[in-house]
Amino acid sequence: MNENKLGLNWSAAEKALAEGTYSGYKMGILETEKILEEMLASKQVPGKSTDQKIKYVQRFLSLPDKLEYGRNIYRRIIHEPHFEISREETKHIILGYWQAMLDLEEAIASLTVWEKTVMRLKYYSGLALKKIKIIGGSILGIAAFIWFLAETPAGKSAANFIAKTNHFFIFTILFWSVIIIFALAAAGLIFFLVTRTKKRF
Secondary structure (H helix, E strand, O other): OOHHHHOOOOHHHHHHHHOOOHHHHHHHHHHHHHHHHHHHHHOOOOOOOHHHHHHHHHHHOOOHHHHHHHHHHHHHHHHOOOOOOOHHHHHHHHHHHHHHHHHHHHHHHHOOHHHHHHHHHHHHHHHHHHHHHHHHHHHHHHHHHHHHHHHOHHHHHHHHHHHHHHHHHHHHHHHHHHHHHHHHHHHHHHHHHHHHHHHOO
């Protein structure tokens, strides 16, 4: 791997790999995932998670399946304490990560400012559209529920039941709960003051 071409620090991954142990191989993959995350962050790739960021740049990856395979192994290492992996497979996985980062570096260098802007606009407009759909669906659901309560016999019965239940909760359960809490607090305060007074000279 030509590290200088990417300008990334692979020393931790190489040190772990050089241990020649299963734990070292696993640590090498964990460190490589960390390098990928740091690169995505430094390039300001949009997305809340690493998965989202990779999805954003996936069309620029020459070997996306290799990266996905490597990240699946990464997840297994995280969730399976006794998972073991060979040195050769570890090297294969790290090369997959490296190729993905190389592809990303080359893509960023080749894209114009306009192309990057268009990509971001498409990404954020897609997110906005999803949120609009969720909000719109929620509003329609609430409107349908209100109509059901106001316009149908079953809805009116349900509304009446909800109102009575709410009234009972507020003026009975909640009311007496507050009184009991205040009474216990007052009793505790009195007990504290009495015991404190007894301890004084």
